[in-house]
Amino acid sequence: MSDTTQEPMIAADGRPLKQSLARALRRQKLRALALIAPLLLFVMVTFIIPILSMLFRSVENQIVSNTLPHTVVALQEWDSAQSELPDEEVFRHLYFDLFKAAEAKEHSRLGTRLNYEKTGLSSVFRTTGRRLDDMGEVFQDPLEDINENFKNGAFWYEMLSGEGGEELLESRRTLWARLTGDSMAGDIGFVPSSQMADMLPWTTRAYTDFAIWTVVEEEDVVAEEDPWEAVYAGLAYDLQSEETRANIASYGGPGAEALKDAVANFDKLPKVDFKAAFAEAKEDWVTTDLWATVQVFSADYTPGYFLNAVDLELTPEGVQAKPENQQIYMQLFMRTLWMALVITGSCIVLGYPVAWLLANLPMRTANTLMILVLLPFWTSLLVRTSAWKVLLQQQGVINDILVWLGFVDDANRLILMNNATGTIIAMTHILLPFMILPLYSVMKTIPPSYLRAAKSLGATNWTAFWRVYFPQSVPGIGAGSILVFILAIGYYITPEIVGGTDGIFISNRIAYHISSSLNWGLAAALGSILLVVVLVLYWAYDKIVGIDNVKLGG
Amino acid sequence: MSVLNPSVPKPDLYRFTMPVVAVLGAIFGFITGNIFGSPAIGLVLGAIIGAALAAGLDRITGMDRWKKIWGTAAVFAIAGLIAGGVGGLVGGTVVGVSMGWFTTWISSGKYRASVPSYYTAGQVLWHNTFLFICAFVFFFLIAPLFPVAWLSFNAEDFFTFTPEMLAFKAEGYSLKHYADFLGSDEWMVPLKNSLIIAPIATIISVSLGTLAAIGLSQSHVPGRQAIMAILISPMIVPLIISATGMFFFYAPLGNWLQANLGLNQAFVGYVKVILAHAVLGIPFVIITVTATLVGFDRSLTRAAANMGADPVTTFFRIQMPLILPGVISGGLFAFITSFDEVVVVLFVGSARQQTLPWQMFTGLREQISPTILAAATILVTISILLLTTVELLRRRSERLRGMSPG
Numbered sequence: 001m002s003d004t005t006q007e008p009m010i011a012a013d014g015r016p017l018k019q020s021l022a023r024a025l026r027r028q029k030l031r032a033l034a035l036i037a038p039l040l041l042f043v044m045v046t047f048i049i050p051i052l053s054m055l056f057r058s059v060e061n062q063i064v065s066n067t068l069p070h071t072v073v074a075l076q077e078w079d080s081a082q083s084e085l086p087d088e089e090v091f092r093h094l095y096f097d098l099f100k101a102a103e104a105k106e107h108s109r110l111g112t113r114l115n116y117e118k119t120g121l122s123s124v125f126r127t128t129g130r131r132l133d134d135m136g137e138v139f140q141d142p143l144e145d146i147n148e149n150f151k152n153g154a155f156w157y158e159m160l161s162g163e164g165g166e167e168l169l170e171s172r173r174t175l176w177a178r179l180t181g182d183s184m185a186g187d188i189g190f191v192p193s194s195q196m197a198d199m200l201p202w203t204t205r206a207y208t209d210f211a212i213w214t215v216v217e218e219e220d221v222v223a224e225e226d227p228w229e230a231v232y233a234g235l236a237y238d239l240q241s242e243e244t245r246a247n248i249a250s251y252g253g254p255g256a257e258a259l260k261d262a263v264a265n266f267d268k269l270p271k272v273d274f275k276a277a278f279a280e281a282k283e284d285w286v287t288t289d290l291w292a293t294v295q296v297f298s299a300d301y302t303p304g305y306f307l308n309a310v311d312l313e314l315t316p317e318g319v320q321a322k323p324e325n326q327q328i329y330m331q332l333f334m335r336t337l338w339m340a341l342v343i344t345g346s347c348i349v350l351g352y353p354v355a356w357l358l359a360n361l362p363m364r365t366a367n368t369l370m371i372l373v374l375l376p377f378w379t380s381l382l383v384r385t386s387a388w389k390v391l392l393q394q395q396g397v398i399n400d401i402l403v404w405l406g407f408v409d410d411a412n413r414l415i416l417m418n419n420a421t422g423t424i425i426a427m428t429h430i431l432l433p434f435m436i437l438p439l440y441s442v443m444k445t446i447p448p449s450y451l452r453a454a455k456s457l458g459a460t461n462w463t464a465f466w467r468v469y470f471p472q473s474v475p476g477i478g479a480g481s482i483l484v485f486i487l488a489i490g491y492y493i494t495p496e497i498v499g500g501t502d503g504i505f506i507s508n509r510i511a512y513h514i515s516s517s518l519n520w521g522l523a524a525a526l527g528s529i530l531l532v533v534v535l536v537l538y539w540a541y542d543k544i545v546g547i548d549n550v551k552l553g554g
Numbered sequence: 555m556s557v558l559n560p561s562v563p564k565p566d567l568y569r570f571t572m573p574v575v576a577v578l579g580a581i582f583g584f585i586t587g588n589i590f591g592s593p594a595i596g597l598v599l600g601a602i603i604g605a606a607l608a609a610g611l612d613r614i615t616g617m618d619r620w621k622k623i624w625g626t627a628a629v630f631a632i633a634g635l636i637a638g639g640v641g642g643l644v645g646g647t648v649v650g651v652s653m654g655w656f657t658t659w660i661s662s663g664k665y666r667a668s669v670p671s672y673y674t675a676g677q678v679l680w681h682n683t684f685l686f687i688c689a690f691v692f693f694f695l696i697a698p699l700f701p702v703a704w705l706s707f708n709a710e711d712f713f714t715f716t717p718e719m720l721a722f723k724a725e726g727y728s729l730k731h732y733a734d735f736l737g738s739d740e741w742m743v744p745l746k747n748s749l750i751i752a753p754i755a756t757i758i759s760v761s762l763g764t765l766a767a768i769g770l771s772q773s774h775v776p777g778r779q780a781i782m783a784i785l786i787s788p789m790i791v792p793l794i795i796s797a798t799g800m801f802f803f804y805a806p807l808g809n810w811l812q813a814n815l816g817l818n819q820a821f822v823g824y825v826k827v828i829l830a831h832a833v834l835g836i837p838f839v840i841i842t843v844t845a846t847l848v849g850f851d852r853s854l855t856r857a858a859a860n861m862g863a864d865p866v867t868t869f870f871r872i873q874m875p876l877i878l879p880g881v882i883s884g885g886l887f888a889f890i891t892s893f894d895e896v897v898v899v900l901f902v903g904s905a906r907q908q909t910l911p912w913q914m915f916t917g918l919r920e921q922i923s924p925t926i927l928a929a930a931t932i933l934v935t936i937s938i939l940l941l942t943t944v945e946l947l948r949r950r951s952e953r954l955r956g957m958s959p960g
Binding site: 025028029031032033034035036038039040042043044046047048049050051052053054057350351353354357367369371372373374375376378379380381382383384385386387388389390391393395396397400404405406407429432433461486487489490491492493496497507510511514515520523524527530531534538542 | 590591593695698714763766775781790794797801832914937941
């Protein structure tokens with residue numbers, strides 16, 4: 001052997017054996033991974049990414065900053081602790097942001113979103129959305145009286161288009177894209193003039209927004225359309241600055257004459273006061289509460305949904321408990337956990353004797369009786385749920401028999417359904433096979449001779465069972481319990497049908513938020529919390545039995 | 555006679571059989587008396603009848619046990635028919651069979667047949683009580699399915715038994731719900747959708763799942779635990795969470811497919827539901843196939859390779875036939891998962907992809923008609939057939955591996 005330690009062993013192909021083996025091992029690993037890869041990729045795309053997208057949804061809150069981009073920035077300076085309202089600048093940004101949003105019909109979505117945090121905001125946004133045109137017309141009418149050209153869409157186009165404003169155009173396009181979720185790509189047929197953008201910044205900005213929307217969404221030609229009321233409001237505001245008025249005096253480009261007319265008749269224009277205009281549209285706008293809410297939820301990511309999901313709320317003063325009468329989720333989580341525990345408990349009580357019997361009977365009898373366990377296991381969930389509906393309803397089989405036997409008065413039939421009782425009975429039945437099967441597979445491995453040995457050593461039946469058999473069956477109880485518990489806390493169909501209002505689970509609330517209230521963020525947050533609970537249990541399951549040891553009823 | 559206890563002594567008639575049967579008689583008497591509003595009288599009468607029955611049956615010797623039981627049942631059934639019509643007939647038969655069986659079981663000493671002879675009375679009592687508890691649990695598992703099948707023949711559009719049905723009159727029964735089920739688009743379209751979606755989803759999960767299971771069963775797989783956890787996760791994550799996640803992700807995915815690949819909306823709808831169902835079925839395929847591969851003898855593939863077969867031939871000619879039972883039973887699980895799935899399809903699908911469980915769910919929630927029960931009965935029949943298939947496959951696989959005596 002001494003010579004092999006001197007020289008490395010050589011494989012058939014002349015390479016050192018060690019290297020050759022390492023190569024074979026590497027190839028084997030690669031082949032295994034190549035076999036697994038397609039499925040792993042498939043599960044990643046069709047399952048893991050959707051779950052991650054749900055987690056993302058539960059904190060995502062870009063709607064506020066997408067809908068009111070400038071307002072949110074301007075509002076950062078404001079201190080909600082003071083009793084003063086935000087200044088005029090914020091209201092001005094709000095007007096232009098909201099005007100765009102209203103054109104795209106996105107303002108009511110924002111209203112709905114903020115309404116989750118502060119009731120009443122939905123109607124504030126809706127009402128205001130209808131008044132935005134009027135707020136601009138105040139300036140449009142006098143401007144058109146001052147100079148006829150302001151009525152003309154082509155005139156506006158000529159006045160504001162030019163060169164050098166590509167950057168402005170693209171930045172406005174990006175904001176539109178964020179607002180609508182479309183790419184808003186395409187040739188606009190309009191480039192704002194950089195000169196105008198310097199001289200009349202608000203007008204040019206509003207007009208550029210108008211141009212993008214007109215071309216991309218309404219598929220019209222910019223020059224042929226009359227601009228939005230917001231453009232007039234922008235001009236009116238721009239004219240307020242003395243510097244602008246001075247610049248116009250020395251300006252000689254397109255539309256100079258009309259602009260000079262407007263400067264000359266400046267006193268005919270009403271004073272620009274967006275704060276007053278919003279106050280008139282809906283007085284909520286001049287309350288600090290509203291602005292505090294907007295400010296708190298202007299971040300792109302918010303813990304708000306999660307806080308809502310545990311009956312807390314994010315207020316300007318910090319995290320607070322919700323009012324008593326709105327606290328439902330903690331109670332619902334507790335009820336879900338409690339009912340899942342009760343169901344798991346009843347499954348143990350009913351499943352343990354049956355599993356014991358099956359494990360201790362001769363093979364042939366056990367296999368026959370096993371069919372009685374497997375048949376419900378294989379039967380459609382909907383079938384079993386409808387069976388329980390037939391049995392439990394007030395005119396159902398159980399009540400009919402009890403009335404016939406005289407144990408229950410016909411007028412006072414038992415209410416077994418549409419409450420927690422119904423859910424517990426039906427779900428115990430549905431999940432019982434999931435308890436019996438793991439219990440059975442564990443009990444099958446316990447040699448019956450142990451019990452006989454214990455008895456021959458003088459133990460009573462009870463002692464032999466409790467001290468010898470039971471401890472060995474505990475892994476089965478653990479496996480079955482975790483399986484049943486995990487399945488139970490995520491159940492939706494059965495509680496929905498037999499649960500009524502008292503017997504529903506957190507999952508029914510998630511489904512409600514997805515399909516009825518459309519508060520998807522909250523649904524995602526509730527789902528994420530449930531997911532964490534399940535993953536913790538799953539981890540425990542892995543520790544106790546190992547994922548590889550999951551057995552199906554075959 | 556039992557091996558444990560070849561000579562069962564016959565218990566004493568007066569000190570044991572009569573009192574025990576009297577107790578059961580008293581219970582039935584109490585219940586029967588309750589129907590007529592006088593449970594106390596029923597209790598006493600029942601006890602007397604029970605004791606008399608025990609004494610009577612004990613006197614008759616040389617008669618087959620089952621003849622005694624059916625004779626008792628007939629007497630009780632006729633008494634029930636006279637007292638309470640058809641309901642009484644059924645009730646009387648049930649009580650008669652129970653009483654007859656119980657009496658002969660007690661009086662012949664058979665109740666001790668399956669326990670060792672050294673058991674005390676208390677131990678025998680517990681042993682038999684335990685068997686009754688197990689029987690009750692089996693009853694609890696199976697019994698709920700029967701009213702469904704029975705009610706599916708209801709002639710009325712109710713979810714409840716009509717007096718005609720309980721009186722077993724022909725006019726109370728009809729096949730119209732089956733005709734409804736088979737003859738209306740309302741049910742046939744969902745059934746067709748289910749039969750499109752489930753098989754395709756099954757094929758996807760079985761083909762990808764089997765490949766991956768073979769990969770996973772190799773001896774050196776880096777990150778095996780993590781990969782396994784990911785692949786099993788669709789089974790562990792509650793359906794409602796999977797459905798929520800898919801709801802958020804599949805809608806933009808569908809829009810993207812429509813916009814960029816120019817597929818039509820209905821097709822994309824099916825693709826979404828099929829993908830969702832396929833991923834839900836994968837854990838079942840992985841688990842069953844890896845379990846089958848544990849018992850697979852690797853030297854067989856080496857032998858095949860040794861004789862010049864390439865890996866593909868080895869797979870199809872050697873490995874596949876041997877693991878086929880596992881693959882098929884995994885496929886059946888995947889099929890059932892998809893065929894029975896409602897939460898995900900509710901969230902991901904649109905009205906055009908309505909499946910059978912979805913239609914049943916809507917029907918149950920709005921309680922439209924017992925056509926649901928006809929559908930349910932058909933599904934139970936299908937699941938019995940599937941169960942039989944799996945059981946036969948299991949036995950075949952065990953026979954092949956020489957693990958089972960039969």
